[in-house]
Amino acid sequence: MEVGKSSRCVKISLPDDSVVDILTPVIEEMEKWVQDDLHKPESGGYIVGYQHKGTYNISLDAVSHPYIMDERNRIRFNIKDPRHKIFLAKARRSQSYYMGAWHTHPQDVPVPSNIDWDDWNASLQMDTTGCQYIFFIIVGIMEWRIWVGNFTDGSIKECFECQKDLDGIYLGRKMEDEK
Numbered sequence: 001m002e003v004g005k006s007s008r009c010v011k012i013s014l015p016d017d018s019v020v021d022i023l024t025p026v027i028e029e030m031e032k033w034v035q036d037d038l039h040k041p042e043s044g045g046y047i048v049g050y051q052h053k054g055t056y057n058i059s060l061d062a063v064s065h066p067y068i069m070d071e072r073n074r075i076r077f078n079i080k081d082p083r084h085k086i087f088l089a090k091a092r093r094s095q096s097y098y099m100g101a102w103h104t105h106p107q108d109v110p111v112p113s114n115i116d117w118d119d120w121n122a123s124l125q126m127d128t129t130g131c132q133y134i135f136f137i138i139v140g141i142m143e144w145r146i147w148v149g150n151f152t153d154g155s156i157k158e159c160f161e162c163q164k165d166l167d168g169i170y171l172g173r174k175m176e177d178e179k
């Protein structure tokens, strides 16, 4: 997914064929923190969202961003500031729940580090979210990527945007079936 070109919700298809909608406020907030300058440190935060009861589709609707007490340098971001927890508590009051975490990388196209894999596997062991998945987003300079941890089988896999037609409109399940 290209950074700076997503003015609206991005749809990602999940292993069970449901869809996760990444809503515009999430994308807009993450884009503010792209490491497009040699001096910019890593950034990140939590992701919150909710699951739709009928369709099992998931919406990710907000993210927290770096605060003063977080540990940050060029290649590392550690959530330390209590405001991230306050963000989660506030979101919960409007039925939006912890769904994972995001951070930036100073790479054009982000590739998870060994530390990322260790962190993600630890989160998959210890965390619970508002659904059967946990989401990890890395925002690079040119592109961002999403990996999805599955609590059911313990896997973490990269997931990709749903198919679009030539006008950039997402193809519905029905239209895909007709091909």
Ligand SMILES: [Zn+2]
Pocket (backbone or CB within 6 Å): 103, 104, 105, 112, 113, 116, 138
């Ligand atoms: Zn990383």
